[in-house]
Amino acid sequence: GAGVSQTPSNKVTEKGKYVELRCDPISGHTALYWYRQSLGQGPEFLIYFQGTGAADDSGLPNDRFFAVRPEGSVSTLKIQRTERGDSAMYLCASSRSAGLAGGPGTGELFFGEGSRLTVL
């Protein structure tokens, strides 16, 4: 597609439920990132994929959070046993392949519009 697409744009769930958030990166971008943005804060890094593998998942806050990218394109962020503190905007971004201009080492990311998660 033309840009990074995230679905759903809004998700309201109850405490304890399971949630999946989907990201469809720009076609041909091999690097994919998830960030979380709480109200009044800047985005915070969660996880980075290069291809199908998670190259850096150091930002995932705990083991309730998991992300996959099985075919190296679409990624799903999965949150188990949601808590009220998980309420935030979840941002996905992609970038060009490593070694190319605009690749992951350059910091030039293309962001989606985000999925707003509200846990009641």
Add this chain to the structure above:
Amino acid sequence: GDSVTQMEGPVTLSEEAFLTINCTYTATGYPSLFWYVQYPGEGLQLLLKATKADDKGSNKGFEATYRKETTSFHLEKGSVQVSDSAVYFCALKGGSNYKLTFGKGTLLTVNP
């Protein structure tokens, strides 16, 4: 660890006014520095970047200079337009990793 501190908002200006949004950083080594912008209803997009000391990034009339001695990367524009109304984020990337560390963002509103 790495951190970015940017000017608290909101900032409200009249059209054609001069804009400065301050940004300072803490990082080990030699980070790259960025300004990202988020227009209403859109995702964050890269506005400009600088990768080494004394570099000046520029785009759409905005400029920022990488000042290592003051660990700063202040965003400036000589004459803002209503269409510049957005949230501006200062960010850094450490030398060898892929993470961006963002500031909290500054909301800019430009009135006609």
